[in-house]
Every structure is written in structure tokens, then in C-alpha cells.
Amino acid sequence: MxxxxxxxxxxxxxxxxxxxxxxxxxxxxxxxxxxxxxxxxxxxxxxxxxxxxxxxxxxxxxNMMEQVLDVPEQEVITRDNAMVKVDGVVFYQVHDAPKAAYEVRQLELAILNLTMTNLRTVMGSMDLDELLSQRDQINAQLLTVVDLATNPWGVKVTRIEIKDISPPRDLVESMGRQMKAERDKRAAILVAQGEKQATILEAEGRREAAWRDAEARERLAEAEARATTLVSEAIGAGGMGAVNYFIAQKYVEALQSLAVAPNQKVLLLPMETTGVLGSLAGIAEIAKEALRPDPSGGGGGGGDGPRRRAPSAPPAPPGTGAASASVMPSIPPITGPEPGATGPWATPS
Structure with missing residues (x-):
């Protein structure tokens, strides 16, 4: 039992x-x-x-899942003899289990060493500037080489990434100075180009302004010439009222400019009251003559008949009078004789 x-x-x-x-x-x-x-x-x-x-x-x-393998930091000498330290990561996945088990021993160690050797080969064939600016190209080259080498092991390398590239400290300082010098150079070039464009625009502006000024002076000269022609025609036709009008207008403008002048050194001496009154009387006579009907039309001109015009007074010689240097001489009125006057201004009987 x-x-x-x-x-x-x-x-x-x-x-x-x-x-x-x-x-x-x-x-x-x-x-x-x-x-x-x-x-x-x-x-x-x-x-x-x-x-x-x-x-x-x-x-x-x-393990058939995608796995990550860290590549330890190592020193690489570039083509221009610069020593840099580089590390990275590798992403791989086993696709064929029998090959990964029996074609290689210690699969992870084999992938790691293969990546490190190819990393030195690829980065050693590049300059430092290319190494720092073309990481995508380095990753692509490493991926192509390592994936081709691990294909017989039944492994697919999906990605290789460079994590960090560390140049020596003195080289980093030199690169910083170089970058600063290049930026200063670009800034100076931009400033020079801006000043050049500003000079060109300023010259074009001056040329345009000069052309506008010349055109304005030409138009002003044309207007003056036309006005002079009209005044000459009026004088030739016997209309002295236009001459008196222009003289009186200029006279009043001169007095106005003297009155509003900011210069305190301008001294406006008193003029004769009769001169001012005479100028105003001359303007009134001009207006009266302009409004008077034509004698030839039979309308009459007040019964006095045509009057003789007084000849223009000759200009006073310079230096005669106390205020000749600083005061514009008054414009005597050009009028007819007063009733009952005798002399050359009297109206012939």
C-alpha cells in the first residue's frame, strides 16, 4: 500500500x-x-x-519591439583637425528572430560598436562648420551605413540621432568672436547701404525740388511778363491810372512789411501827413478815373472836360533829407487842378 x-x-x-x-x-x-x-x-x-x-x-x-540604444560620448577628429566630443542614440528593431539569435553574438554590443566606428568615419570626413550645421546629413549617412551592416542580423535600424556635439572651450570662444565679427561686418554693410540709399533719395529730392522751383520761377516770370505787357499796353493807350495803381500797391506792401518786421533795428521814421494823404488821394483819383464814363460817348465827365495829367516828379537825389536812407519816399498824387487854380495845371479856357 x-x-x-x-x-x-x-x-x-x-x-x-x-x-x-x-x-x-x-x-x-x-x-x-x-x-x-x-x-x-x-x-x-x-x-x-x-x-x-x-x-x-x-x-x-x-524582444521584437523597437528598442533604444545609447551611444556613449567619444572624441572625433574632424577633417580640419578639430577635436570634438559626440554622443547619440540608435533606434533599432528585430525583424527576423532566428538571424538575430544565431547570426551574431551579443546583438546590442555589436550594433553599438558598429555605430561608434561609423560615427567617427562620417564625422571625421567633414569640417567643423559642416559638423555643427549639417546634423541631418550626418544622421542620414549614419543610418544608411549602419542599417546596411546590420541587415544580415535580421535587424532594422530605424533612426540614428546625434544628441550633442561639444567643441573645445577655446574653439567655442574663437567661434563666438568670429560670429561677432561677421555680425558687425553685416551691420556695417547694412548701415553703408542705408546711407547710400538715403544719399540717393536726398539727391533725387533736391533734383525734384530744383525742377519744381525752376518751373515755379518760369511760371512767375511768365506771369510777370504778361502783367508787364498788359501794363505797357495800358500806358500806351493813355491809361496812367494803371501805373498809379501798381505804384500805390507796392507802396502799401512796403509799408506793411516794415510794420511787421521782427528785426528791432528797423527804424520807421514819421513821414509827412500830406504825403500819406496825397497817396490816398491818388488811389481815390485812380478809382474815380476808372469809374468815369468815356467822354467820347457823350455821357460827360462832370462838366470840367478832360484834364491834363501832371508829369511824374523827378526822383530826389540820394542823401537829401533826414530820412532818405530808411524811409520810402511818399508817392505824390497825380490829380487835376483845384477850381480857381492858376499856372500850368489850370484847365485852358
């Missing part, structure tokens, strides 16, 4: 061991290789599988 119990217990234990050795549970994202007497036979995908105990066994357990 005792022997029977021991045999039953032994059989139960062997059954449990047999079941444990036979049933294999493969998790998601993993694959197991199966070896029969040391030789690869098949690959177990995620799920529940049975193998023959003591005849078959699991050889390698491979």
Missing part, C-alpha cells in the same frame, strides 16, 4: 513537471526560438505553445 502511494505521487509529480516543461507562454512583443537537441527548429510567436520536454527547449528569447 505504501509503495502504491509513492508511485502515484511520483507519477503526479512527473506529470506536473512534464506539463510545465511542455507548455510555453510567449508574451506579446516577444518571440522564442525552439531548439531540438541544440538545433534550431521553429519560432514561437506570442501565445500558448507546447513543446516536447527533454527533447526540445527554448533557445533565445528575443
Amino acid at each position: 505504501m509503495e502504491t502511494s509513492i508511485l502515484v505521487v511520483t507519477l503526479v509529480v512527473l506529470a506536473i513537471v512534464f506539463i510545465v516543461l511542455s507548455v510555453k507562454l510567449v508574451p506579446q512583443g516577444w518571440e522564442f526560438t525552439v531548439e531540438r537537441f541544440g538545433q534550431y527548429t521553429k519560432t514561437l510567436t506570442p501565445g500558448l505553445h507546447l513543446i516536447v520536454p527533454f527533447v526540445e527547449r527554448v533557445g533565445q528569447k528575443l
Whole structure:
């Protein structure tokens, strides 16, 4: 009875061991290789599988998910003999489990060493300026080379990224000074170009202003010439009223400019009251003559008939009088004789 119990217990234990050795549970994202007497036979995908105990066994357990491998920092000498320190990361994924298990030993170490050697090769063929400004090109070259080398191992390298490039401190300071000098140079060039454009625009503005001034002077000269022509025609026709009008207008404008002059050194001496009154009388006579009807039309001109015009008074010689240097001489009125006057101004009977 005792022997029977021991045999039953032994059989139960062997059954449990047999079941444990036979049933294999493969998790998601993993694959197991199966070896029969040391030789690869098949690959177990995620799920529940049975193998023959003591005849078959699991050889390698491979992670089929994409994995990240850090590339340690290393020194690289560039083509222009600059020493820099570089590190990076590698992203890879196993696509063929048997190749990754039996074509290479220590897969991660092999990928790491392959990446480091190719990193020195690619970056050593470039100048420092290219190294710092063309990281995308470096990543692309490294990816092409490393992926081609790891293809026989059943591995796909999906990405290689350079994390940091560290030049020596003195080289960084030199690059900073160079960058500052280049920026100062660009700033000076921009300032010079701005000044040149400003000079050109200023010259064009002066040319345009000069052309406008010349055109204005030409128009003014034309207006003056036309006015002079009209005055000459009026004088030729015997209309002395136009001459008196222009003289009186200029006279009043001169007095106005003297009155509002900001210069305190201008001294306006008093003039003769009769001169001012005479000028106003002359303007009134001009207006009266302009409004008088034509004698030839029979309308009459007040019964006195035409009057003789007084000749213009000759200008006074310079220096005669106390205020000759600072006061404009008054304009005597050009009028007819008063009633009952005698002399050359009298109206002939």
C-alpha cells in the first residue's frame, strides 16, 4: 500500500513537471526560438505553445519591439583637425528572430560598436562648420551605413540621432568672436547701404525740388511778363491810372512789411501827413478815373472836360533829407487842378 502511494505521487509529480516543461507562454512583443537537441527548429510567436520536454527547449528569447540604444560620448577628429566630443542614440528593431539569435553574438554590443566606428568615419570626413550645421546629413549617412551592416542580423535600424556635439572651450570662444565679427561686418554693410540709399533719395529730392522751383520761377516770370505787357499796353493807350495803381500797391506792401518786421533795428521814421494823404488821394483819383464814363460817348465827365495829367516828379537825389536812407519816399498824387487854380495845371479856357 505504501509503495502504491509513492508511485502515484511520483507519477503526479512527473506529470506536473512534464506539463510545465511542455507548455510555453510567449508574451506579446516577444518571440522564442525552439531548439531540438541544440538545433534550431521553429519560432514561437506570442501565445500558448507546447513543446516536447527533454527533447526540445527554448533557445533565445528575443524582444521584437523597437528598442533604444545609447551611444556613449567619444572624441572625433574632424577633417580640419578639430577635436570634438559626440554622443547619440540608435533606434533599432528585430525583424527576423532566428538571424538575430544565431547570426551574431551579443546583438546590442555589436550594433553599438558598429555605430561608434561609423560615427567617427562620417564625422571625421567633414569640417567643423559642416559638423555643427549639417546634423541631418550626418544622421542620414549614419543610418544608411549602419542599417546596411546590420541587415544580415535580421535587424532594422530605424533612426540614428546625434544628441550633442561639444567643441573645445577655446574653439567655442574663437567661434563666438568670429560670429561677432561677421555680425558687425553685416551691420556695417547694412548701415553703408542705408546711407547710400538715403544719399540717393536726398539727391533725387533736391533734383525734384530744383525742377519744381525752376518751373515755379518760369511760371512767375511768365506771369510777370504778361502783367508787364498788359501794363505797357495800358500806358500806351493813355491809361496812367494803371501805373498809379501798381505804384500805390507796392507802396502799401512796403509799408506793411516794415510794420511787421521782427528785426528791432528797423527804424520807421514819421513821414509827412500830406504825403500819406496825397497817396490816398491818388488811389481815390485812380478809382474815380476808372469809374468815369468815356467822354467820347457823350455821357460827360462832370462838366470840367478832360484834364491834363501832371508829369511824374523827378526822383530826389540820394542823401537829401533826414530820412532818405530808411524811409520810402511818399508817392505824390497825380490829380487835376483845384477850381480857381492858376499856372500850368489850370484847365485852358
